[in-house]
Amino acid sequence: MISTENLTKKSGEPNEIAEVTNRKRVVNVDHLHKVYGKIVAVDDVSFSIAEGEIFGIIGPNGAGKTTMVECISGLRVPDSGTVTVYNLNPNDDREELRKLVGVQLQESSLPPRIKVVEALELFASFYPDPVVSNDLLESLGIAQKRNARFKQLSGGQKQRLSIALALIGNPKIAILDELTTGLDPDARRETWTLIERVRDRGVTVILVTHYMDEAERLCDRVALINHGKVIALDTPAALAAREGGGVRMQFVPSEPVNDKVLTVLPGVTSVEHRGSRVIVAGSGDLTTRVLYALLKMGVNASDVQVKSGNLEDAFVKLTQTDENTRKQEVDSK
């Protein structure tokens, strides 16, 4: 088991991480702590976000994800610890910070009778250097809804308007909280493409989500939060490879194969049989090695299926391990 310290230090990680780490840091969170009554929402959290990356904050419901981004956007005052955004303190430099950070809030709605264009122009008037609202509507694909009232919009259109409001002020950082919740699969994919375009314009994106496919597709790095703590921080690919349970390969051989031929291959951890099917589990470049070994013996493999661990597997494993550790700590007390 790899401990949290190793993950958060990011030392000796693949090159992707090194590349991100070398970039300028625009958000620094240092020993952040926030309590509501008796509930510890954020528990001694530290991380930093590089300019131009899509940084994911993932975790179960109630893990403290929203509170974390609320501290970054200055909507909440931390109990202790510091947050800096472009060297500004979110609570002291309220106005300056809000010019740099665009926020799309979870569960925040607009007055039902406001028109799309009115909302955008209102928000444009709040910023010193806003983008042109028509261009933004065009790129979000809701230009034809310019004169529609908020209550007439579909869920996807409301969400895109909400993103538009977060981007109208030409922010350097966009904080997007649960942005595809309640969207149909088409609208989700369109939203993802949009986020990638935003990043391509050089905007740093902080994405709060509980959809692992979303985080896997979009994020350069993800922080996995549980009970207000960061329990893993890495690229989605590295997390999936390390914690996602490796690779499982299934095939039907043309003639019986001696298990030993397969278990000696590098990376293979187990070989099972299910009827005529052979199931090989392991890690790394397992598929090529198995197929090559079979080929050398003159055995054909049919119906080959390969499943590699994904971020969701890693998520489940890491949160469960964390829960178990917590239980043991409680028991031993």
Next chain:
Amino acid sequence: MSAQAHDTKVHKSSKPFWELMKVEGKLAIREPAGIIFGLGLPVFLLIIFGSIPAFRNTVPGTALSAFEVYIPILMVTVLIFIGLFGLPIPIVRDREIGWLRRISTTPVSPTKLLAAQVAINIIIAGISFAILTVGSVFFFGVNGSFEIPGFVLSIVLVTIALFSLGVLIAAIAPSQGVSTAMGQGLLYPLLFFAGIYVPVQFLPGYLQTISDFTPVGAAVQALDSSMQGTFPSIVPLLVMAAYAVFFSFIAIRYFRWE
């Protein structure tokens, strides 16, 4: 857009406020309950009361016609409807749906949104007062020799008192439903003590005393004197000022943005 970029100073100070007023004003017109009660009702009552012949008769014990007795009562009625419904309901709604919070993520403070709501309702009240005064003097023969400074002072004080009551309701009501219920609970007592059912002069003595110490009763009394050409006595003015301070204090103390 380019014009905006050039004068950033104007932009910074006043532009967001005017844009907020423009948008909230349009929303008020699209959802006109507030305007109907704040503007439509008093005008309607002015015309009805003005058209009843019996209302021209002098009220016993005073030098005034029944119609003249009702003019200050109608003015205060306008403010009661705005204070109980027109002002708090949109504020509570904007908070309930997260619009206030949404605004607070921008460089503009959500207090500007509140200020815009207050400004819109001042405009509605102002138009109502203008119609009631001008209408009653020019069309229904009310004596126009008001004591102007006392009249204006009374209007300002009662407006502050009832608007701060409105913000107070918005501060403590957790939802639009509760806000409406609080408004309805206060509506009939306030209308009663303003004298809309029976002018205060005809109430038994102890009810008159209670009325004098409500913001609405004090306001009607002060408006009455100034419309008859004498500066109002100090007690009703102090009563209104005390309520204004008291309501504002609690409203500011308990206001929540989310």
